[in-house]
Amino acid sequence: xxxxxxxxxxxxxxxxxxxxxxxxxxxxxxxxxxxxxxxxxxxxxxxxxxxxxxxxxxxxxxxxxxxxxxxxxxxxxxxxxxxxxxxxxxxxxxxxxxxxxxxxxxxxxxx
Amino acid sequence: xxxxxxxxxxxxxxxxxxxxxxxxxxxxxxxxxxxxxxxxxxxxxxxxxxxxxxxxxxxxxxxxxxxxxxxxxxxxxxxxxxxxxxxxxxxxxxxxxxxxxxxxxxxxxxxxxxxxxxxxxxxxxxxxxxxxxxxxxxxxxxxxxxxxxxxxxxxxxxxxxxxxxxxxxxxxxxxxxxxxxxxxxxxxxxxxxxxxxxxxxxxxxxxxxxxxxxxxxxxxxxxxxxxxxxxxxxxxxxxxxxxxxxxxxxxxxxxxxxxxxxxxxxxxxxxxxxxxxxxxxxxxxxxxxxxxxxxxxxxxxxxxxxxxxxxxxxxxxxxxxxxxxxxxxxxxxxxxxx
Numbered sequence: 001x002x003x004x005x006x007x008x009x010x011x012x013x014x015x016x017x018x019x020x021x022x023x024x025x026x027x028x029x030x031x032x033x034x035x036x037x038x039x040x041x042x043x044x045x046x047x048x049x050x051x052x053x054x055x056x057x058x059x060x061x062x063x064x065x066x067x068x069x070x071x072x073x074x075x076x077x078x079x080x081x082x083x084x085x086x087x088x089x090x091x092x093x094x095x096x097x098x099x100x101x102x103x104x105x106x107x108x109x110x111x
Numbered sequence: 112x113x114x115x116x117x118x119x120x121x122x123x124x125x126x127x128x129x130x131x132x133x134x135x136x137x138x139x140x141x142x143x144x145x146x147x148x149x150x151x152x153x154x155x156x157x158x159x160x161x162x163x164x165x166x167x168x169x170x171x172x173x174x175x176x177x178x179x180x181x182x183x184x185x186x187x188x189x190x191x192x193x194x195x196x197x198x199x200x201x202x203x204x205x206x207x208x209x210x211x212x213x214x215x216x217x218x219x220x221x222x223x224x225x226x227x228x229x230x231x232x233x234x235x236x237x238x239x240x241x242x243x244x245x246x247x248x249x250x251x252x253x254x255x256x257x258x259x260x261x262x263x264x265x266x267x268x269x270x271x272x273x274x275x276x277x278x279x280x281x282x283x284x285x286x287x288x289x290x291x292x293x294x295x296x297x298x299x300x301x302x303x304x305x306x307x308x309x310x311x312x313x314x315x316x317x318x319x320x321x322x323x324x325x326x327x328x329x330x331x332x333x334x335x336x337x338x339x340x341x342x343x344x345x346x347x348x349x350x351x352x353x354x355x356x357x358x359x360x361x362x363x364x365x366x367x368x369x370x371x372x373x374x375x376x377x378x379x380x381x382x383x384x385x386x387x388x389x390x391x392x393x394x395x396x397x398x399x400x401x402x403x404x405x406x407x408x409x410x411x412x413x414x415x416x417x418x419x420x421x422x423x424x425x426x427x428x429x430x431x432x433x434x435x436x437x438x439x440x441x442x443x444x445x446x447x448x449x
Contacts, residue, residue, distance in 0.1 A: 033140070033141070033144075034137065034140075034141040035140075035141045035144040035145050035148070036144075038141075039148075049168065049169075049170055050141065050142075050145075050168055050169045050170065051168075051169050051170025051171075051174065051175040051178065052170075052178065054137065054138060054141060054175075054179075055175065055178035055179045056178075058134070058179060059181075062181065076140060076143070076144070077136075077140065078140050078144070079136075079137045079140070
């Protein structure tokens, strides 16, 4: 039983990992810093570990999909992220792909 | 030191220097924002357990730092043996060991060449390849075990005492190393490394061939090496016992300091005994080629002498570090409130 649970956990994590980038890019259409982004995603039911999300933001920035800048807010310096022009383009393409996968899956599920 | 600072320091010890400050600054802001946010919600400052929960949620420092690294290479054969988190350290250890072995083999072959021995390219490549195979397998196995543990129990770490990278070649701020706990990764690595060393001692004959390559045909290890066999095995077994004990009881820091000091002192005595021997390699043939071989033996003996000298200097340095560590531990314990 526990083996089944761990298998389910692994598969669920894989499924979520695939949609994580899409969720992050979508959320960063408006500027946010790490912690508020995590909260916003959690409010939409997309709970992500801090240890996964913050490195992911760096990676997306290195890939040119995000831009960031340090700015002061509430007397603290924070690193704000937002979509770059390349990021906007990729997000558009990914959303089309996502909708196509969603439609296909729905079709399969309906039999 | 505050809980968050300790955590950041631990993550930082695994990060590449270039990105370290920027990543830690951002991570620090995110953790503190989260804590402030929770304080606002609760209308009071967070207690220690709540702060600890926030830090713990950020994840095992080694794994988090690994995710920040751009280098996502890993070792995989079927399943993943060594993940991207450990890969940079694996690569460093492997490069260091293989580099050192290649240097030893090249010195030996140069000695043989200088004394007029017939040297073949295939002999040189074969000797280096054999070393690469043996050491590569041992180091990969050790890292694979550590990796499997990390993957199975990623949550097994204590935010109050996060581990720092302790290997001297990687530590950037050795003086500030955590003194409260022996990292389990370090104990496991020590245990497996010493097990591999004992296995190598057991197969001294095979190892002689591996080290000397074709020169093993006419080189014999002098009796001094056989005399140090049991003392070396005993020192290694004591080290394995200490590593196993510290794996289960990471808080036994003082115990580790004493045992390692004893091991270093014993190793120094062994090196001193070996240096007294003055002859470490002998000829095993008595034919017309003795003259040529003798020159090789002289060069090898000279190399061994300098190697032992360097080993003695390193061991004296380690003993000084051990004494300083024990004194620091005593001072830390003395300054703790009763």
